[in-house]
Amino acid sequence: MLTPHAIAQLFKAEDFQRADSIESLLRGISPLLPMLDVIPNAAIFIKDAAARYLFANQTLVERCGLKQLKPLLGKTSAEIFPVQFGPGYTEQDRLVLENGQLLEKQLELHLYKSREPGWCLTYKWPLKDQQGKIIGLMGISVDLQSATNTHPAYQRLVAVDEYIRSHFNRAIAISELTKIAGVSAAQLERYCKRVFHLTPRQMILKTRLENAHRLLHTDMLITDVALHCGYTDHSAFSRQFKSLTGFTPRQYRQATGRQVEE
Numbered sequence: 001m002l003t004p005h006a007i008a009q010l011f012k013a014e015d016f017q018r019a020d021s022i023e024s025l026l027r028g029i030s031p032l033l034p035m036l037d038v039i040p041n042a043a044i045f046i047k048d049a050a051a052r053y054l055f056a057n058q059t060l061v062e063r064c065g066l067k068q069l070k071p072l073l074g075k076t077s078a079e080i081f082p083v084q085f086g087p088g089y090t091e092q093d094r095l096v097l098e099n100g101q102l103l104e105k106q107l108e109l110h111l112y113k114s115r116e117p118g119w120c121l122t123y124k125w126p127l128k129d130q131q132g133k134i135i136g137l138m139g140i141s142v143d144l145q146s147a148t149n150t151h152p153a154y155q156r157l158v159a160v161d162e163y164i165r166s167h168f169n170r171a172i173a174i175s176e177l178t179k180i181a182g183v184s185a186a187q188l189e190r191y192c193k194r195v196f197h198l199t200p201r202q203m204i205l206k207t208r209l210e211n212a213h214r215l216l217h218t219d220m221l222i223t224d225v226a227l228h229c230g231y232t233d234h235s236a237f238s239r240q241f242k243s244l245t246g247f248t249p250r251q252y253r254q255a256t257g258r259q260v261e262e
Contacts, residue, residue: 020129020130021129021135022046022048022049022054022127022135022136025046025127025135025136026046026054026055033055033057036057037057037058037059038058039057039059040059041059041142041143042057042059042140042141042142042143043056043057043059043060043063043110043120043140043141044056044057044059044060044139044140045057045060045138045139045140046127046136046137046138046139047076047093047136047137047138047139048135048136049097049134049135049136050076051076051077051090051093051094051097051137052073052074052075052076053072053073053074053075053076053080054073054136055069056069056072060072060141063110063111063112064080064081064111076090076093077089077090077093078090081111082111083255084245084247084252084255085109085110085111085117085245085246087246087247088108088242088244088245088246088247089246090246091246092106092122092124092246093124093137093139096124096125096126096137097126097134097136097137098134100126100134101126102124102125102126103122103123103124103125103139104123105121105122105123106121106122106123106243107119107120107121107198107202107205107206107244108120108121108122108141108243108244108245109213109244109245110122110141110143112143117213118143118144119143119144119206120141120142120143120144121141121142121144121197122139122140122141122142123139123140123141123142124137124138124139124140125137125138125139144196144197144198149195151191151194151195153181153183153191153195154195156180156181156182156183157181157191157192157195157196159180159181160177160180160181160188160192160200160203161196161203163176163177163180164177164203164204164207165207168204168207168208168211168229168230169227169228169229169230170230171230172204172230174188174200174201177200188200204230205240208229208230208231208240209229209240209241209244211228211229212225212226212229212237212241212249215228215229216249216252216253222234222249222250222253225237225249226238226249237249
């Protein structure tokens, strides 16, 4: 499997900038499109200025519960994905399309082929015409792969991961993690990226939000969910959770159909 960074580098949108139109851009890269269908660990897509799909590779088509691309075309993520995911993806698209904001290495939940949620790193870039007007976007959501256990520091980093999973409900200093791994902060970040494809802080965030996602399906109060997941600041919890799902924790709980008195 290609790593998240390698896949993103293959299709960075700068290589497709300044087309006459979104249609000419699609014609220009059409020889590449069949190749994208054989990449199983990445959902790759192109959308127009209204955030509607113009192209999606077969991996994304299947994760939308479809067999062919055609039913996906002309629709937004909000119209295709379940309510816990789709609106958040479309809101993300709007930021790229309206502000020209680049999105890189955004840790988020995505749907796998099994239709179960899984973790990915998402990249989105605006596409522009020759006058610099934004005419669409290109994006890639790359599955987070299992750890690379051939790395020399693998065992020490497994200990770091286990420590995070045991202590995520409180503040974790990077110095605690470097002590466990026996390396400097810079080495720890570099090794974690190579082994887990995440920075240490992303590993902490991922663990916290995994547990928050699970607890929001229970009757636990949202304030208690935040505290249990290491957030003493409820607003910080809401901001980070929204960056992951597109919803605040309350909106997410409502979208799943749970009615809990807060």
